Amino acid sequence: MPELPEVETVRRGLAPVMEGALVTQLQQNRPDLRFPLPEAFAERVSGRRIISLGRRAKYLLIDMEDDLTLISHLGMSGSFRIEDAVQGDFHYARSKDSKHDHVIFHVERDRRQQKIIYNDPRRFGFMHLWKRSELDLYPAFAELGPEPTGNALDADYLAGRLSGKSQPLKGALLDQTVIAGLGNIYVCEALWRSHLSPKRQSGTLVTPKGKPKKELLALTEAIRAVIADAIAAGGSSLRDHIQTDGSLGYFQHSFSVYDREGGACRMPGCNGTVERIAQSGRSTFYCQACQK
Known part of the structure; x- marks a missing residue:
């Protein structure tokens, strides 16, 4: 399972493309991963602008407008890749079999259209939507200790x-x-x-x-x-x-x-x-x- 450094690496890789981008469409190719995807998932994310990308422990946090955060866990085999949506060529090399592309973020940033594709062959990952202002109440975060990268750990x-x-x-x-x-x-x-x-x-x-x-x-x-x-x-x-x-x-x-x-x-x-x-x-x- 990816550990904290792997998730932080993913966050840093996605940030230049996703931060400040408008999600023009969220494409949901199946109803569930490890757990069912959020109700009205595509409708709730499509049309929102991404404010920032964060991380808590091994969870990726995609903060959007209107106090909404998408919480993503990669599980055993989950990964994101970036594809150029206009030319149809991969901005980076193809990383996984496309039949396992379960969630696709169609985004526009600086007049450039791209796709952020979540691929997960084993489907052990999951995505939840939560209020940013209430992240401390998210069940997995309630009892977490300090981050090993923060000043609270001494x-x-x-x-x-x-x-x-x-x-x-x-x-x-x-x-x-x-x-x-x-x-x-x-x-x-x-x-x-x-x-x-x-x-x-x-x-x-x-x-x-x-x-x-x-x-x-x-x-x-x-x-x-x-x-x-x-x-x-x-x-x-x-x-x-x-x-x-x-x-x-x-x-x-x-x-x-x-x-x-x-x-x-x-x-x-x-x-x-x-x-x-x-x-x-x-x-x-x-x-x-x-x-x-």
């Missing part, structure tokens, strides 16, 4: 959330109420960068007085750094996920531990080997030699 905040907990560190970091949008790949990478074992009890990173230990300071910086590096590289684009220009992300070429079972640890001075274990039904990759 070591003091994490100390407050992890203090006294015996839960393994990997599980605590995957809890979306602790940090929004942080997924399996980047948790593995951040723990490796900060030399912390995914099996370590969360509370051991906090002093008896509730202050962050130096290990928690290092972990906080590692989380920020790995997300920033992944966004700069265009995400990881594993399996089905692609960027809006049809290309794959390249951060997967920089993985230090994720999906490198049996490989030599890349930490300078470490002679360990990357191992794979299962935690809560998910694969965890780490080096037992240097992650304590």
